[in-house]
Amino acid sequence: MTTTESDSTRVGPPPPFDPELAAALEAMPELPTSLTPDLIPSLREGYNSRDATNEELRRGGAFEVSERPVPGPHGDIPVLILKPAAATGLVGAIYYIHGGGMITGTNRGADSTKAYDLAQELGLAVVSVDYRLAPEHPHPVPVDECYAGLVWTVEHADELGIDPERIVIAGASAGGGLAAATTLMARDRGAPALAAQLLFCPMLDDRNESLSARQMAGLGVWDRTSNDTGWTALLGAERGGPDVSPYAAPARESDLSGLPPTYLDVGSAETFRDEVVAYASAIWAAGGNAELHVWPGGFHGFEMLAPESDLSHAAAGPRIPWLRRVLGI
Amino acid sequence: MEDLVGRLSALDPDAGAAIKVIAYFDRLVEGRAGLEPVVRGAAVLTGCAARLVDADRGVAIRVDATGAVHPSDDPPDPAWLSAPLHPGGPPALWLERTGPAGPVEAMVLERALSAARGALARTRGPAPADDVAAVLDAAVAEPARLRAARRLGLGLAARALALEGGRAKVLAADQAVEVARAGVGPVVPVADLPSSWAAARTALRFAAAGTEQDPGPSVVHADQLGGLAVLAEAVGPGAEPVPDVQDLERARSTAPWALATLVAVATTSSLRTAAATLVVHHSTLQDRLAHVEELLGWSVRDPSGRLRLQLAIALRRLHNHH
DSSP, rough: OGGGGGGOOOOOOOOOOOHHHHHHHTTTTSSSSSOOOGGGGHHHHHHHHOHHHHHHTTTTEEEEEEHHHHHHHOOOOOEEEEETTTTSOOOOEEEOOOSSTTTTTTTSSSGGGHHHHHHHHHOEEEEEEEEEEEEOOTTTTTHHHHHHHHHHHHHHHHHHEEEEEEEEEEEHHHHHHHHHHHHHHHHTOOOSOEEEEEEOOOOOOOOSHHHHHHHHTTSSSSOOHHHHHHHHHHHGGGTSSTTTTTTOOOGSSSSSSOOOOOEEEETSTTTHHHHHHHHHHHHTTOOOOOOEEETTTTOTHHHHHTSSSSSHHHHHHHHHHHHHHTTOO | HHHHHHHHHHSOOHHHHHHHHHHHHHHHHHHTTTTHHHHHHHHHHHHEEEEEEEEEGTTEEOOTTOOOOOOSSOOOTTEEEEEESTSSOOEOOOEESSSSOHHOOOOOOOOHHHHHHHHHHHHHHOOOHHHHHHHHTTTOOHHHHHHHHHHHTTTTTEEEEGGGOOOOEEEEESOOOOOEEEOOOOOOEGGGHHHHHHHHHHHHHHHHOOSSSSSSSSSGGGGOOOTTTHHHHOOOOOOOOOOOHHHHHHHHHHHHTTTHHHHHHSSSHHHHHHHHHHTTHHHHHEEEEHHHHHHTTSSSSSHHHHHHHHHHHHHHHHOOOO
C-alpha cells in the first residue's frame, strides 16, 4: 500500500475525464473541488436541503418506509428502514452507510439511491444509519454507531422481517470506508456475520499520499485538499500518523483475510483510485473474494452528480448480477 | 444530473442557464464525444426524451430523460420541438415536447446540433449533400473534390443538374436524367464539375415551369443552348424587358391560350405538329395565330419572325428565372 515511497514515483498528467462527465462537471461549477473546513457548514446546508422525503423513498409504493431510534454507545442513532412492500417472507437486507467525507451527508441523501435501486431490483430491505459526523464527533464515534446499527439490525431481524443470513453491508465514499471498517470490526469481534460488502468509491486511507491523490489535486470532485479536510476532521492531529486504527482507515489493516465477498468500484480520475485498487489487491493477496471495477474517466461520486451519464449506467450494471451470485438468489 | 436540470431551471433563463448549456456541449465537443452523449445531453438538460435522425447517414438515436438509450418505432410528432442539421433540411434533432421553445430548449437545440454535426462528420463521414456541394465548388481544393466524387460513386465523368430552389444534383455520365424542372450541365471529368454546375444553372434559367403562365420544356440541356447561353449574361435582375417580351406578356394576358400556342409553334417543325401538340384542329390554330400576330404586330410564321419569336420566348424565361 502507498507509503512515503510514493512521493518519489513520477506522477503523470491526470487521466482525462469521460466527456459526458466533464460536461456535467462544467455545468455545475458551484461544486468546490477543494473543500476546506470553513466550507463545511454551507456544504451541510446544501446536502440537507436535498434530503429525500418519505414519499420519494416509497418509490411509488415499492417500499414501506419507517424510522427508528437505535440505542448506541454515544446516544440514540436514527435508522431509516425501507421494506419491500410486496415481501411475504423474510427478505435479505442492505445495511447502508451514507457518504459525505465524514463531515456531511445524511441517510436521506442522493448517494443512497444506488442502495435503493439494488434493493428494489432484488427484493431486499434497506436499513440506513444516520451516524454522527466529524469534526463534532471524531473517531471512533462514526464507526461505533455504524457497528451498533448493524448489531441492532441483526438482533431485530425477526421483527424487521429480515433474514440475518443475507445481510449485505454497503456504503459510498466515506460510507464505503465506514462499511469496510464495520466489516473489519465484525470480523474481529466474531459477529455479526455479513454475506457481502459493497464499497462504492470508498474512502479508505487517511495518509492521503497515493499517486492518484497527488495526480488529481485541484481537479474534479473531492481532491487531496478535501480529503485532508475530511480525515483531519475525523482524526485530528493523528491523521497520517503511525497510530491510526484500521477501524478509522481500513487501508491501515495489514490482514484482509476472512472478509465476506467484496465488491469495489472507483473512477480512474479520482483521489481514491489507487487506495481502492490496493484494497482489492490486498483482499486477493489474502486469498479473499473481490470484484473490482475502475471506471475510466470517472471523478469521485460521478453516479450521484451525473446519474444519466453513460458511465453511470455502466457502473450500475455489474452490481445486480454480482449480488445475485454472492447471495445465491 | 437531476440536480443539474433543477439548477438550470432555477437560474436566470436568459443568461445563466444558457451559459451552462453552452459550456456543457463545448466540453462534449472538446472531449470528442460521440453522437449518443450529444443526444443524452439534449435529453438530460431539457428533462425530456430527445432523438437524432439523419436518414442520409442511417442515424436514429433516442435517449430518454434518465439518459437511457430507448429506440422508438413511433415516428416523431411534428408538433415536437425540432431543428434541422442544415438550413432548409428535414428536422434532425427532436425534443419530445411541444413548443414553444424556452430559452434553454432553444439553446440546447442549437448547441446540440452543432455538436452533432461535428460528431456526424467525424464518425459517419460527410453527408452526401455535403459531398455534392463540395464537388461543385471550385473553391474546394481539387483533391477534396475528387475524394467527395469517389464517395458519391461518380466514376471518371459526371454532370451537374441545377434544380428548383438552388438545389443541386450530380449524376454519373451513364445515369439517366429523370427530373422535373432542371438545367442539365454537360458531362465533364469530375474535376471539372464546377463548370458543369455553372452551365446547368444557366440552362435552368431557360427551363419552363410547364404551367400555363410558363409553358414549354422544363428540362434544358446546357450543351443544346448554343449561342442562347450568351443571352443569359445580358438579362440580369432588374433588366428591362425588350418590347417583344412585353408584347408576349400582353398577348398572354389577352388570351390564355396565346403563350402555349406561340411556344408550340416556336418549338415544333410544322404547324400541323404544333396543332397536334396543342390538341386543337389545324384551322383553329390558323385562326389563333392570325389573332395573336395581330396582337404582336409581327408574323411568327416566316423564318425571321420565327427567330424573333424564339428569342422573345427565351428572353421572357430569362427575365422570369434569375
